[in-house]
Amino acid sequence: xxxxxxxxxxxxxxxxxxxxxxxxxxxxxxxxxxxxxxxxxxxxxxxxxxxxxxxxxxxxxxxxxxxxxxxxxxxxxxxxxxxxxxxxxxxxxxxxxxxxxxxxxxxxxxxxxxxxxxxxxxxxxxxxxxxxxxxxxxxxxxxxxxxxxxxxxxxxxxxxxxxxxxxxxxxxxxxxxxxxxxxxxxxxxxxxxxxxxxxxxxxxxxxxxxxxxxxxxxxxxxxxxxxxxxxxxxxxxxxxxxxxxxxxxxxxxxxxxxxxxxxxxxxxxxxxxxxxxxxxxxxxxxxxxxxxxxxxxxxxxxxxxxxxxxxxxxxxxxxxxxxxxxxxxxxxxxxxxxxxxxxxxxxxxxxxxxxxxxxxxxxxxxxxxxxxxxxxxxxxxxxxxxxxxxxxxxxxxxxxxxxxxx
Amino acid sequence: xxxxxxxxxxxxxxxxxxxxxxxxxxxxxxxxxxxxxxxxxxxxxxxxxxxxxxxxxxxxxxxxxxxxxxxxxxxxxxxxxxxxxxxxxxxxxxxxxxxxxxxxxxxxxxxxxxxxxxxxxxxxxxxxxxxxxxxxxxxxxxxxxxxxxxxxxxxxxxxxxxxxxxxxxxxxxxxxxxxxxxxxxxxxxxxxxxxxxxxxxxxxxxxxxxxxxxxxxxxxxxxxxxxxxxxxxxxxxxxxxxxxxxxxxxxxxxxxxxxxxxxxxxxxxxxxxxxxxxxxxxxxxxxxxxxxxxxxxxxxxxxxxxxxxxxxxxxxxxxxxxxxxxxxxxxxxxxxxxxxxxxxxxxxxx
Numbered sequence: 001x002x003x004x005x006x007x008x009x010x011x012x013x014x015x016x017x018x019x020x021x022x023x024x025x026x027x028x029x030x031x032x033x034x035x036x037x038x039x040x041x042x043x044x045x046x047x048x049x050x051x052x053x054x055x056x057x058x059x060x061x062x063x064x065x066x067x068x069x070x071x072x073x074x075x076x077x078x079x080x081x082x083x084x085x086x087x088x089x090x091x092x093x094x095x096x097x098x099x100x101x102x103x104x105x106x107x108x109x110x111x112x113x114x115x116x117x118x119x120x121x122x123x124x125x126x127x128x129x130x131x132x133x134x135x136x137x138x139x140x141x142x143x144x145x146x147x148x149x150x151x152x153x154x155x156x157x158x159x160x161x162x163x164x165x166x167x168x169x170x171x172x173x174x175x176x177x178x179x180x181x182x183x184x185x186x187x188x189x190x191x192x193x194x195x196x197x198x199x200x201x202x203x204x205x206x207x208x209x210x211x212x213x214x215x216x217x218x219x220x221x222x223x224x225x226x227x228x229x230x231x232x233x234x235x236x237x238x239x240x241x242x243x244x245x246x247x248x249x250x251x252x253x254x255x256x257x258x259x260x261x262x263x264x265x266x267x268x269x270x271x272x273x274x275x276x277x278x279x280x281x282x283x284x285x286x287x288x289x290x291x292x293x294x295x296x297x298x299x300x301x302x303x304x305x306x307x308x309x310x311x312x313x314x315x316x317x318x319x320x321x322x323x324x325x326x327x328x329x330x331x332x333x334x335x336x337x338x339x340x341x342x343x344x345x346x347x348x349x350x351x352x353x354x355x356x357x358x359x360x361x362x363x364x365x366x367x368x369x370x371x372x373x374x375x376x377x378x379x380x381x382x383x384x385x386x387x388x389x390x391x392x393x394x395x396x397x398x399x400x401x402x403x404x405x406x
Numbered sequence: 407x408x409x410x411x412x413x414x415x416x417x418x419x420x421x422x423x424x425x426x427x428x429x430x431x432x433x434x435x436x437x438x439x440x441x442x443x444x445x446x447x448x449x450x451x452x453x454x455x456x457x458x459x460x461x462x463x464x465x466x467x468x469x470x471x472x473x474x475x476x477x478x479x480x481x482x483x484x485x486x487x488x489x490x491x492x493x494x495x496x497x498x499x500x501x502x503x504x505x506x507x508x509x510x511x512x513x514x515x516x517x518x519x520x521x522x523x524x525x526x527x528x529x530x531x532x533x534x535x536x537x538x539x540x541x542x543x544x545x546x547x548x549x550x551x552x553x554x555x556x557x558x559x560x561x562x563x564x565x566x567x568x569x570x571x572x573x574x575x576x577x578x579x580x581x582x583x584x585x586x587x588x589x590x591x592x593x594x595x596x597x598x599x600x601x602x603x604x605x606x607x608x609x610x611x612x613x614x615x616x617x618x619x620x621x622x623x624x625x626x627x628x629x630x631x632x633x634x635x636x637x638x639x640x641x642x643x644x645x646x647x648x649x650x651x652x653x654x655x656x657x658x659x660x661x662x663x664x665x666x667x668x669x670x671x672x673x674x675x676x677x678x679x680x681x682x683x684x685x686x687x688x689x690x691x692x693x694x695x696x697x698x699x700x701x702x703x704x705x706x707x708x709x710x711x712x713x714x715x716x717x718x719x720x721x722x723x724x725x726x727x728x729x730x731x732x733x734x735x736x737x738x739x740x741x742x743x744x745x746x747x748x749x750x751x752x753x754x755x756x
């Protein structure tokens with residue numbers, strides 16, 4: 001008697017738990033759909049019936065909270081701005097576009113959750129994720145689902161290893177190699193030092209290729225010192241080594257927040273080499289409580305400068321500032337170009353929103369190597385079938401608090 | 407004794423039903439893909455919480471490096487799977503990956519236990535914290551690969567001379583990628599059930615009583631002739647092994663492990679501790695429920711956008727108050743009592 005009651009209680013509890021959770025999951029997403037590859041086909045078929053006229057759905061993923069929030073927000077905002085512009089101008093092939101951004105907290109696992117949330121929403125194309133690790137993790141899922149993935153800023157080599165994954169930015173190896181070639185061609189510096197973040201795949205990826213190319217070019221690297229994300233406040237040891245080695249150029253393939261500390265600490269120890277950064281350096285002029293005059297003469301390779309005076313950039317920067325209250329960085333520009341690239345590819349193939357995500361993906365994979373767009377990050381942006389972009393590298397130096405093209 | 411059996415296994419039955427219902431719903435296509443993707447992580451965090459509760463609640467030693475054992479399980483099994491990907495069929499490979507991951511985690515638990523478990527109280531917490539950080543930092547720096555010449559290990563890319571046809575296993579900060587996605591909800595639930603059975607039986611056994619006596623009064627336990635270090639090692643190693651199993655599920659679910667400080671760093675260990683504390687220290691079932699709820703909560707609140715993490719923090723505080731504030735504890739007891747009092751009457755009617 002007692003036993004049966006206990007079993008009944010257990011059954012009730014287990015069912016209740018599962019039901020509550022499932023209900024929870026269902027309620028947040030009215031358009032419930034089964035997982036797996038079949039779902040995308042169903043969604044594609046169901047959309048026109050439900051909505052009347054079709055809507056393209058573009059998702060974006062990035063860290064909106066936590067350490068990398070600045071990058072993720074830029075990607076989501078940049079892509080949103082592009083979508084709003086496209087909608088205002090009549091949409092893609094006459095169809096409106098819907099945009100939704102999800103948070104991944106700079107965590108591969110959460111990024112996969114964000115991807116699945118967007119899939120439930122009915123995403124047909126993804127502009128994201130923002131960071132390399134997350135992009136690699138999500139590209140596994142996107143490959144299984146055959147959903148088109150265009151990462152604005154996933155720089156690691158493996159981000160585009162699948163044929164349905166493309167990127168807007170240069171890869172890490174490309175950045176490292178180009179930096180070394182540029183230094184050797186222009187003859188800036190005689191002795192070189194590198195300070196990089198060995199715990200960050202972006203930074204160590206650039207360093208590796210820079211190191212290889214520097215040796216090929218015969219550049220003399222006097223010190224290559226690493227730090228990790230746990231010890232990224234005090235750089236005096238690394239700077240001291242560079243100074244003792246007599247380096248007159250310090251290569252910083254790192255993000256701008258650490259770079260600002262390095263510039264400050266180098267000035268404090270009266271060490272004034274030329275600093276050279278990559279695209280992660282973009283944003284250094286926006287660091288708070290930082291004497292931006294220290295950046296004078298800093299050289300950086302970044303695809304985008306908010307100070308550029310071409311019409312497109314000026315209007316982008318103005319709209320972005322109006323809507324989000326800050327100066328856009330290269331993440332926002334990459335994402336903005338990404339959305340326009342999708343638009344160009346969709347128009348080239350005459351796609352419609354009632355097609356399944358998988359069919360759209362297959363068509364976009366064909367279209368991408370054929371299109372060329374004019375964007376914020378390049379005047380002629382085109383792609384290889386491998387997923388890598390073809391564009392000219394842009395190198396700026398900071399003069400008088402502004403980016404000046406080199 | 408006979409009466410105790412269903413009580414002890416009742417919770418396993420609840421989990422089984424939980425699995426059954428969700429699997430049926432998933433088969434019927436009633437779960438969103440977001441929700442289905444949360445099932446596996448939710449389960450492995452529950453497993454890790456059970457492991458940590460064995461250490462914190464039953465053995466009474468505060469460990470804040472348990473994510474380190476998860477990390478060892480995750481990396482060793484991922485390396486095994488990468489190496490045998492071409493040779494072994496999926497099922498066998500995944501089973502062996504579990505064996506490898508659990509053995510490595512247990513081995514490290516044992517090795518670390520030797521010096522560490524002779525320490526008392528806060529010292530153990532400090533050393534486990536350091537251990538977790540060491541594991542994380544080594545794995546972030548090391549390059550490991552295999553080719554025709556044998557195994558290559560290096561601490562930077564220039565010293566790492568792997569022939570092009572070799573297999574890169576760990577690539578420094580770029581981590582491990584390409585692990586097969588073998589984890590499924592079913593496997594995860596089986597592992598959770600097994601670890602619950604192991605922990606429950608350990609607690610009820612003679613060894614378990616010895617372990618808890620050390621927790622309650624070390625001097626008295628020693629005086630009764632209990633070999634304190636032996637039992638501490640036993641519990642700590644089992645705890646590490648179970649955490650390793652959770653790590654295996656992790657690495658075969660998230661196939662790319664970069665930026666590992668997010669999942670295996672100090673914060674991750676503290677997160678596991680939060681699951682254990684909110685579920686009730688020493689309450690194994692509570693850990694499972696707390697881990698599942700707390701993992702799902704921020705994901706379910708995605709609709710709240712940027713307020714989500716703020717609200718999550720507030721929920722944590724409220725849960726803590728609900729569980730431990732004296733006034734609320736008294737209120738809860740009163741409610742329980744009322745339900746208990748009513749129950750016999752309901753039984754008679756039925």
